[in-house]
Amino acid sequence: MPDPQVTLPLALAHGLSEEEWRRVLDILGRVPTYPELGIFSVMWSEHCSYKSSRVHLKKFPTSGPRVLQGPGENAGVVDIGDGWAVCFKMESHNHPSYIEPYQGAATGVGGILRDVFTMGARPIASLNALHFGRPGHPRTPHLVKGVVAGVGDYGNCVGVPTVGGQVVFHECYDGNILVNAFTLGLLRADKIFRGCASGAGNPVWYVGSKTGRDGIHGATMASAEFSEETEQKRPTVQVGDPFTEKLLLEACLELMETDAIVGIQDMGAAGLTSSSFEMAGRAGSGIRMNLDEVPVRETGMTPYEILLSESQERMLLVARRGCEEAVRGVFAKWGLDAVRVGEVTDTGRAEIFWRGEKVVDMPVGPVSDQAPLYDRPQAPPADLAARRELDLSAVPDCRDPEGALLALVGSPALCSRRWVYTQYDQTVRTNTVRGPGGDAAVIRVKGTQKAVALTLDVNPRYCHLDPFEGARLAVAEAARNVACVGAEPLAVTDCLNFGNPERPHVMWEFARCVEGMAQACRELSTPVVSGNVSFYNETHGEGIFPTPSVGMVGLIEDVSRCVGNAFCEEGDAVVLLGRTRGHLGGSEYLSLLHGIERGTPPPLDAGRERALLALLRELACEGKVKSLHDCSDGGLLVAVAECGLHSRAALGATLSLQARGMRLDGLLFGEDASRVVATCAPAMLQPLLDRARACAIEATLIGTVGGEALVVNVDGQRLVDRPLRDLRAAWEEGFESVVKRR
Amino acid sequence: MKAAVVEFPGSNCDHDAYEWSSRLFGLDTARVWYTSRDLAGADLVIIPGGFSYGDYLRCGAMAARSPVMESVVEHARRGGLVIGICNGFQILCEAGLLPGALLRNRTLTFLCREVCLRCETADSPFTRAVGKGGLLRLPIAHGDGNYFCDPETLDALRAEDRVAFRYVNPRGQTDEAWNVNGSLDAIAGILSEDRRILGMMPHPERASEALLGSRDGAGVFESMMATMGGTG
């Protein structure tokens, strides 16, 4: 079949705007060929070019004494000392996962693994943030089961433990689920590989799986809203092959042990096109390729299809001249294709041949990094004031705290995620010191005393009510989670999930979220080293809540000092660190028990948060505490209940609280920021309180660990007295009730 | 004393098995690629877990027919020790070195969690340090760990005291609720006729350091060390 005639309508059908089409004509000085049009359309898609977000992303702090590689590469790299570094990134695979949950989620994991090992790092842990529609939505159980199985089967097969993450249910995701995959890898600080095609004359190699027609225009799909028409795009979903990924991972790491590689990059979204253009673009070089050499697994593939295919488990690498045998040898050992498809040039142009004909001849720079940039119009949502209005006088105070607690711990939002994480191999590679269920996962670094702590966080409801503060709170909570295992927060990766950026209120929310995250990252000295933006999470004009997922990585110098979040021993003191004011705006309590999702999120005092983070780390490192647990969604009572539910010995506690004029629901279930539930041996109580006071952190003895029940007295009145096993039953059955619903 | 860890395309617990043998127990340990027929003079061969050949066709089926397995069979015939863990157990069954097969978990999902095991015999090179009735807490991580064999084989395994481990509840009693993958007779690990080959689904190599939450798996390696120390 001959290539279609390239015209403006065809360009519009490819997602280019009229203005972009004129720019294409300007750059080339002629009408593009069909493959060239395909290249422009994917390289300038939102997904690849960040054209709507780039002007905002510049606000992130991206450097720091430990940052070895910031944004702009396949993943960020942070120094952890002793010659070691960690490399990490988070990426979305939202649209494909909604269409085909199992393969969409699986290939999302595959992509992020490749982003990490292409930097020379061995992936050692993964997390994922999954946001689904409301539990009662007819598609939700199917999507949950498919996504969880897809994430699990891929990571399990490759042998990278999945050690934590986040699962959120909300009706705003009914038509647009979010699947954000995070992977962290370990590498030597002086052996970082980059996606750079330098050195004219160096050969360009294609390695990994063969190319098929799958996923053609996946990148443009991720840059458009959903509608019935998108259902037609179903055949373009890619299928993952984790076995080949494992072989590719081992082969690449083995070849990286030699000095054969100049640059290497995953063929991710927009496949061969984006990898070759980005690699040449970073090096300021040119590239010449012969598509006849590309291994294909379908007959009759056109240059357009070969260039735009998103077949999985493929990499493009530039090797040093003369290292051909090393490249061939390693990939042959692992049974993978490794084919020389071209070479680096110094022309600054991409010249691509097929059957002796030059089918692409275009300048690399203007395509790869001079994509159009948009500072799109912004306007606050029309209902913003209404969202923030909360008249608590119209909400009766809690009369049944015990019932409310049972409802909260058994709710889809807060119940145990065990059904999910038992499907993930959490312990392969024997580094998992603390896996799922903790405030942060802890992965030791073999051969050192060190460990890294990792977590993902965001409260979309907070971001909906106040995108700036919501994003700030997400960074703060992530840092607090990492500090609760005794780690120093180091750096951040993000996945910014939003609706259609062409709508001014979405763009406004996006810009505020970025500013809030940027401010919190500066306040807490945790630079952003990598990230991803996913727009167009919208169906029939209904967008999701702003969802800036924050991935935080922390460092523990002495892994033997890390602490968990569970009660440890009968008789230990329970201390609440931080100030309680009873803030209910945007809380889980109001949402679940009163159906109210209004108000403002709790205020965050950055100075106090910083002091708290330092205190937590000190208490852990000096062995002054036995457990630390962040107090956030669901408030104080839920946090204390979780300490009991996570304890192996099923330890309860007795709390004695003072209301001091606060509403009871605010005291028990309010979500004031910067609070942590700590436990310590009785002998450590005074030193702990003294240290907290010295750091200007409020610290209150609120109870004692012990017994089989959770007992809560407020102003001397017993309001809760419930066996922990009842709470456990509700907590453990909560998730099954979501997935078994029909 | 020497050990060899056999590596297939898709093995992913090979590194863990290597660390178990070399770093934790100090054995001179070789890593043997599946195309090799040279087991490097090993006294102990470890077939590690993972997803050899992606678990495609049937778990362990293609690995069982690779060149290195001919040497493993030869090693076993000479009375050498072989331990297969998880996918390693599946490979040993597919290779015919152990009876039975591992089917899909009864939950139809992958299961990664801690289980309780009861050691059913002290009479083996892998369990003497654990002792009959000894309880171990070990992680499992598999999608196909549901042990199956025909009634005659089951009778023989029982009569010959070849069930090495059973899944039990934390009090040490067999209990279907704790036989999480649905294995026949709650079987978690079995021995060959000559007792020199052990296959087990749970991962002792992941539970041999206090830092990782359990040292219960160390007993299995200590038993093997004692055996090899005794016999040279």
Add this chain to the structure above:
Amino acid sequence: MKARVHVFLKEGVLDPQGKAVASALRTLGFEEVAAVRQGKFFDLETGPLPAGEAEARLQEYCRKLLANPVIENFRVEILEP
């Protein structure tokens, strides 16, 4: 030669996937479904084989690799000699 090899679980071997499919079909309203057994088939293409040997050769594929005699039976079918 083109051939199809069917591999299925022996009678008596528990088939949890088949059970799940059966129950799913019943939930969809197909109450008449009594039992489902899940199996698989392989479509093979080979070079030319002498007519008399093809069947035996295919059986050997099954015994050596495609089926696990502990739990599975097989049936071979020659589609094009």
